[in-house]
Amino acid sequence: MKKGLKIVLSILICTMLFSSLVGCGNQSNEKGDKVDKQDNKKEVKTLKITMHASWYGKGWQAVEKDINERTEELGYKLDFDKIAEGEQGTQILQTRAAAGDLPDILCINSLQWIDSDLHCIDKVIDLTDQDWTKNYDDKILKSNYGYNEKILAMPLGGTNFPGIFYNKKVFSDLDIEIPTDWDEFLSACEKIKAAGKVPFYVAGKDSWTVQIFNIAGLQREYKGKDISKEYIDLMTNKTNIVDYDKLKDSYAKLKELKDKGYIQENWLSDNYEGQQKAIVDGTAGMTCNATWMMEEIQKSYPDKVDDVGGFSPVFDGDDPIGAWIPNAMLGFNTSKNIDEVKDFLNYFGSIETQTLYFNAQPAIPIAKGIEVKGLSGASQDIYNEFLNPDRGQTIWQSVPMPEGVEYVALGDFPEYSINVLLGERTPEETLQDIREFMEKDAKTKGVKGW
Known part of the structure; x- marks a missing residue:
């Protein structure tokens, strides 16, 4: 036992x-x-993305929110580096590029500027074989976002147009029809002034807004012409901007609005936000900006967006309407996180993310297969004018340069417009200022023909 x-x-x-x-x-x-x-689990990398401060709108906010909710799945998050607009922002980027201080991702007006001003096109990531490219017209990508037959950037945002935005109630109460030429525009201003309102609101503190009137005015130089050929001739010194009479006329017309008391007294201290508020409230009858302003109004004043109408800037009548192609976004191969940069660009270019972006910030996309809900009536009105085959053009700032032709900068357009309004420079002197800036820029870059 x-x-x-x-x-x-x-x-x-x-x-x-x-x-x-x-x-x-x-x-x-x-x-x-x-x-x-x-x-x-993926290690979460932080990607620095540099853009102008005003570009961080509701669309980007929606994208950032989506990324933050899926950070561990995606393996990255974004650090937004918001820089100044205009010449100040240009100088910031040029200084950084010269020092080799490039972000992971950069949002800019055009890819060609990377080559002509930052001189670092060799450091841009090749996106040719990414999935998102199938959603776009190949010719558009290669001509505006490509270099040496490679696609180096993706379209960012929608197509935009310069426009005059007006308060519908002001126009209705004063029995004003939409002007079709300069005389009718001045007549509308006079009626609005007589009613005790601001006829033409100028946001001088944010000087980038003031230049849009003259950007549209320059477009008239290319009416009925091959704009690519004409603009390349300007870049290669075959034509002289001093002879651009339509541009000179646009500065004269801007000054005329000031001299006749159609611009508010505090225009130099009033800003972009004030511009939006004045036009939705009806304290101002009209203002000049671009269709991207309607995206801001939809965000800030969703209940008043239908109170704003739009038409293209009027000078002679039946003026050409230029379209800014979407801005560009690209990545640099100097990044320590190249794989994540590529993943992000493919994510952003997808139909799903593009739909998210445009439904948060309605605009006119150039990608196929995106249904945009809530595009403002004012933007649609100007877009309809652009669709007229006798008027729609690529805006001169968006004309791509062929290989071997460098952009020659025209200088600080906001400053030119401000100086004319202040009476510090005449329209004639302004064109001479632009010419001198072009000469200096061309010689600095060693552009042939200058």
């Missing part, structure tokens, strides 16, 4: 020891599984 009991006890002890070891092994595996699962 004792011997039998010993045998039984030995078996029980061995069984317990075996079970214990198995249990420990299971616990060890479970812990190992947890470690493996944690190890399989």
